[in-house]
């Protein structure tokens with residue numbers, strides 16, 4: 001529905017000013033002005049009220065045939081979330097490197113896949129994704145699994161979630177009220193996550209549809225959480241001025257039938273898969289992803305564990321990555337040795353000793369080169385890139401590097 005046109009038509013028909021309409025909706029004049037000019041879309045709540053007003057005024061629109069509100073559910077894309085070290089801005093660099101230097105690549109394994117952004121640059125190929133975090137695995141299933149999803153059904157379910165306003169006591173309100181989210185939003189998150197599981201058990205949604213709904217919830221949480229993008233801490237005494245609104249992850253229905261998503265340690269996985277190109281983007285410093293994203297992981301898993309400390313973290317022992325520790329080089333050596341591929345592409349930036357201790361890279365350039373050269377011929381490509389540190393400082397001379405290894409055709413790589 002074109003809300004800009006409909007608002008104008010409504011005001012002309014009912015002879016009211018933008019200020020009158022703003023009062024009716026309980027919003028500021030400037031909001032109505034921006035909606036009518038087409039600069040912004042009304043919020044989900046405002047759209048619901050507007051539709052009621054349009055209907056009362058006898059205005060006709062074919063969109064009204066869907067009472068569920070599904071038409072108001074916005075679509076979202078794979079990169080509509082915050083994630084430390086995501087490579088979305090480097091996709092053309094990565095793609096160009098592959099196109100210029102690799103031949104006959106029909107399958108790619110993105111074995112530290114995170115958000116899946118790098119896989120999304122290779123949508124036309126067979127894709128294997130893997131991440132140690134279940135929350136990332138779930139998003140990867142949503143975006144890359146070959147199973148078919150029913151978009152209309154999912155949009156209706158999401159519209160129902162967006163409309164839900166009852167406040168209840170549940171796992172989320174008990175443990176997270178007024179921390180990262182308001183009590184009301186915690187209640188809604190808990191209700192929605194429980195309902196997704198019920199719908200899956202009743203076979204109302206299939207496995208990928210379940211993943212799409214959980215992904216939709218995780219993206220919505222990420223959008224409003226009172227954090228600086230990760231969950232090591234929440235912003236104290238924050239005003240919760242934005243409320244949970246789920247979008248529809250606009251997932252394709254024509255993914256390659258051989259795509260596979262895994263949720264395991266990459267060192268174990270590589271022993272059992274083959275791909276033309278294996279892309280490696282491990283954590284490069286001591287920041288553990290399970291610490292930064294414990295809350296999204298908790299909601300994705302939904303085992304409702306005990307949480308502790310100010311940041312309300314669950315037990316994360318089994319999710320810790322060796323790549324954030326002093327045994328990173330050893331883990332990397334083992335990984336490379338057991339990869340079955342013609343090409344290996346590694347992202348690793350050059351923070352070796354430039355940031356503070358926590359942001360220093362765990363694997364030295366010497367180790368990287370020595371380990372990769374034992375596997376094949378190595379080329380290095382680089383691009384300037386702003387570093388993220390918790391202190392928000394820019395670090396001089398920081399660059400993202402891609403190490404391309406053309407693997408020797410020994411028995412491991414066949």
Ligand SMILES: C[S@@+](CC[C@H](N)C(=O)[O-])C[C@H]1O[C@@H](n2cnc3c(N)ncnc32)[C@H](O)[C@@H]1O
Pocket residue numbers: 083084085086087088111112113114115116117118130131132133136264265266267281282283284289290320321322323
């Ligand atoms: C730098 S991020 C990847 C970002 C990703 N390329 C993107 O664009 O979103 C590193 C990822 O590796 C995952 N990870 C860390 N150790 C792992 C391991 N041993 N096996 C599998 N995944 C691991 C983390 O959970 C994190 O999502």
